[in-house]
Amino acid sequence: MSDTTSLGHIYNVLFLCTGNSARSLMAESILAKDGHGRFRAFSAGSQPRGSVHPLTLTTLRSLDYPADGLRSKGWDEFAAPDAPVMDFVFTVCDSAAGETCPVWPGQPMTAHWGIEDPAAAEGTEIEKEAAFARTFRYLKNRISAFTALPIRSLDTLTLGARLHEIGRGEGATSPRRDVA
Template identity: 40%
Template structure:
């Protein structure tokens, strides 16, 4: 690590008895948890479920999953049995299990939840179009084409996330804690 880097140069965490790094918990947050966030959850489980516990939730979840998203995931052989829209409240409650990484997939989730995550998880925003034309009037008349584009984009992003070492991702959350503490003590 360069000497002027703001992150500490720490050794990697000790592997578990099974010889693998700790599984990280990832939460994908969307507006209604019917398309993008559920697709991301399913893809992360499918491609890297051995390293990550994937979850998704919505600010105002709807009753059912987008049928075009469901069809696309099934066509790709991605399991969909456990997928359903869920409220964000279950992940924000004090008794909720900790989340290591929060990724928002809608502008509303990104702006509405900025800085509200308990436990200082690593946060990111993946700006993706909403594939449901009834929820996003700006979406093209062909929701299947939007679902296909979002699927391809998410698959690339999930593949990149999956190759990052866990200790590097966790170091980002520790760096965030140290940065916040520095700002509080300076002010």
């Protein structure tokens, strides 16, 4: 697995989506702040848009989560030989979960945590902002459940089941899909 500090093991976590402009970037930011130094968060997309959705940045900043340095990037960055070895890989959109992912070095644990794309929300600006706030809440709830897991004391089978269970929480788009 990854690095260790005085706090113990630091786990590398990659959040995947297709465009890497909203959900996966929000998850990266939430885990970066709420992981309390126990996790190193990353995000990527299978077909990155190349830019961060403006409401992603607005939502994160309004809730006091880090937004500086976030960028839309491809998942091939994390399959390269010099990339950090991931301990966990979570898909946060259904289309990325259905794609053939790269082979991740280190055989990370994977799960699907699908949530509707707030960037696809239509309506007034307030309705769009509400979609981003809802997405943030769903991701924060999943990440809170994840960071509360006693990862080191769970066997692989139990940990995998718990990760899949987290993905079936409120706002789940695809409750039956259990693989990334």
